[in-house]
Amino acid sequence: MxxxxxxxxxxxxxxxxxxxxxxxxxxxxxxxxxxxxxxxxxxxxxxxxxxxxxxxxxxxxxxxxxxxxxxxxxxxxxxxxxxxxxxxxxxxxxxxxxxxxxxxxxxxxxxxxxxxxxxxxxxxxxxxxxxxxxxxxxxxxxxxxxxxxxxxxxxxxxxxxxxxxxxxxxxxxxxxxxxxxxxxxFSLKFKKMTIKDNLLQISFLLLSLLMLVFYTYLGIPLIILTYVFLSILNNKLRKV
CATH class of the missing domain: 1.20.120.1760 (CDP-alcohol phosphotransferase transmembrane (TM) domain)
Structure with a gap:
């Protein structure tokens, strides 16, 4: 086995x-x-x-x-x-x-x-x-x-x-x-080990950490909403 x-x-x-x-x-x-x-x-x-x-x-x-x-x-x-x-x-x-x-x-x-x-x-x-x-x-x-x-x-x-x-x-x-x-x-995975290629992911994770520190439980729905907003914004910018 x-x-x-x-x-x-x-x-x-x-x-x-x-x-x-x-x-x-x-x-x-x-x-x-x-x-x-x-x-x-x-x-x-x-x-x-x-x-x-x-x-x-x-x-x-x-x-x-x-x-x-x-x-x-x-x-x-x-x-x-x-x-x-x-x-x-x-x-x-x-x-x-x-x-x-x-x-x-x-x-x-x-x-x-x-x-x-x-x-x-x-x-x-x-x-x-x-x-x-x-x-x-x-x-x-x-x-x-x-x-x-x-x-x-x-x-x-x-x-x-x-x-x-x-x-x-x-x-x-x-x-x-x-x-x-x-x-x-957008994916939260780091596919390439450079800051430039992972700027969006790093920025989001840092922002999420700050929201958890300052808002505790309220930070969680704010993080989810921010994730959706940044994804929509990222999709728009990629089409430009």
Whole structure:
């Protein structure tokens, strides 16, 4: 038995396990578990970390397989698809003025549907080997999971915005759209070891670090939005 061939798939299953735990925390009641969204964010982040390394070890050990590809998407579907959908459901349900028996919060699961379509399409899209077209589901999951944590800050304006059901619905629709939009996003990989060839990537990473330092959880959605904006700007400049 080749032990190395099982390492990437085991890591992928670890990602799925983290996604299951994150989903359980997302379902916890705020009154009894005030830190439940923080724990959900933590386990989603850990799952995404494992998601990166399963591919890394598959390439390192040269054991990439169709099974690994399918496992990766199925694990991502839970960690980066179901968990953010559940999170948005509860954000909408707890939004100001939302009737207790309203069906409106179920629209949060549009994120889960969009994630499912994105992952299925990614598996058959040969254009996305080195870069992405549309927001990857892990990035989108971090974007959504960071929203309830932003409310822990002192900004009343943000608090009002992120408890408004129409704003949350707008974020849901944007999230679902951006994952499946035909928008090429620049690769974060350093293909050549020169500053000139990686200026965009280096600038973005430094800017992201500054946003995390100064804005903490708020920095995460700002980073995602900046990534999309810079990608669109980069696409425009390359066409000139």
């Amino acid at each position: 080749n032990i190395k061939s099982h390492v990437p798939n085991t890591i992928t299953l670890g990602n799925l396990f983290c996604g299951c735990i994150a989903t359980v925390y997302a379902f916890q009641d705020t009154a009894t578990h005030p830190d439940h969204f923080e724990m959900a964010f933590l386990f989603v982040g850990l799952g995404i970390f494992l998601d990166f390394f399963d591919g890394f070890f598959a390439r390192l050990f040269k054991v990439s397989s169709p099974l690994g590809l399918q496992l990766d998407s199925l694990a991502d579907m839970v960690t980066s698809g179901v968990t953010p959908g559940v999170t948005m459901f509860f954000l909408l349900r707890n939004a100001s003025g939302m009737p207790e028996d309203s069906l409106f919060p179920y629209l949060g699961f549009l994120i889960t549907l969009g994630s499912c379509y994105r992952l299925a399409n990614f598996n058959i899209d040969t254009r996305q080997t080195d870069s992405f077209i549309g927001m990857p589901t892990p990035g989108n999951a971090l974007f959504i999971l960071s929203l309830p944590l932003v409310k822990l800050g002192d900004s009343m304006v943000l608090l009002e915005l992120l408890t408004n059901h129409w704003v949350l619905l707008g974020i849901t629709l944007f999230s679902t759209f951006i994952m499946n939009a035909e928008i090429p996003l």
